[in-house]
Amino acid sequence: MLTVKSLCVDAQDTRLLDDINFSLGAGECLCIIGESGSGKTTLLKSLQGMMPMAEGSIHHGLSDDGVEHIYQPGQHYLGLPGVSWVMQNPTAALNPHQRVGDAILEGLYSARLSKSEQQTRLRSALQEVELSEELIMRKPPQLSLGQAQRVCLARALISRPKMIIFDEPLSALDAVVQKQIARVIDEIRKAHGLSYLFVTHDLGFARAYADQILLLRNGKMETCQRTDDFFGNPASIYGAELIDAATILGALEQPAELSEEIPRLEAGQ
């Protein structure tokens, strides 16, 4: 469905991403994990054509004609067809002066549809994200953060994509709302067989919902493993450290017995 082969991205003389490989099947969820500055957002941008590739190729089989398109360095495009994007901060992603209904309909910008068809799509999108129809006349400042993120999700869904890219959609929300939105996101994936590319900090989320985990560090791919393999037997030391850290922070269920020993701090981290 989407295969990325030895993708590299440069900015001037610096290599931002080095040799990224992964393959995402239909209906799968791939979680991209990495610290700030590790290249998560760069990877998403280069997939969408917002940053030029230096090397590698993207094989994209999502379009309606079923033909696999291959994108290579030097080719200019903006946005892979059939892919929507949900951002990190819902309040920044919505125009505060635009009514919610109009904001969601912006997702249909490039699709030529009749007014009535647009309204049907709007209603079904609202239903899927579990928002009431009364909200469409409101403006974003009148929404809670959770509602605003649902609106962003509806905007991504209304064009009926095959794949959605999520850039930390839950990190601006509080713990309870995070879990409600996560459930909605997962139900939508199951209902439509969508593929997800999901950037997150939260290993707990990754363990509960991801099929594959891609771990980035300093622009290099540490590992790309099935979720069970990653948590059972991480292929990189950094991955194992992350799992330990998440256990200490209580993010993972059934924490393993913790030693009383405090993890050593490296100067300069």
Add this chain to the structure above:
Amino acid sequence: MSKTNSSLLSVRDLSANIGRQIVLSDISLDAQHGECVAIVGGSGAGKSCLLRCIMGLYRPAKPTSGQMIFADQMIELVKDRSVRSADLGFAFVPQNPQAGLDPLKRLAVQWKQAVRCANRGEMSKEEQSELLGSLGLPDFGSCYPHEWSQGMQQRLLIAFALLARPKLLILDEPTSALDPLIAAQTITRVMAHAKEHDIATLIVTHDLALAARFANRLAILSAGKIEEFGSTAKLMEAPGSDYGKLLVSNRYWAHQSQSPERV
């Protein structure tokens, strides 16, 4: 020696308004010497307002009633408008490390200032470098704040806070700005230091799983009211309030069987 049965901090019937809107009503809290108390609540519950009222920062929320006893000293929250200083034994670490550092001054200068203000030369050079080392901070060199990572800045602020040998350390969302790896290292370090030096800690977070790992007691805050206040083990096992139940059932990422309730 820890004085286990005496309260260090005790807040009684604190209410606060922003304009005419009531944001906190009848908050009562207490913390023993050396104890870790966590305040857990969703966004907009009033967690940060509560902290700011305790610290004497009366903007945007202004107390309308309430007293506070800190280390056997009575503080009338409405009348006493002074900021609780390090002299009293308070230390506060803001959520956003950038809010606490001057971007135009070298770190070494800021550290020297902090040392001078905090303990009037009581702490020797060795002790200072031990404190910095225990938090995993390197030499300042000639660095400015932006040359350090968020995690390092956050830990430096914690070091600032610990310099004055506080009795109460207040942490506002200590892990939200950090990567999990650094967050885990930082918080275990700080908690160990607090235990060693008998410092009480007040942690504010929205993450119950995190709070439950470190706190002796939990206060659950929802819409400006304390829903529950009790020992962590008891509260995690049998939450009494509806919001407590919601938090406890949602503390981990749900597997398919449990579906979170809607608010």
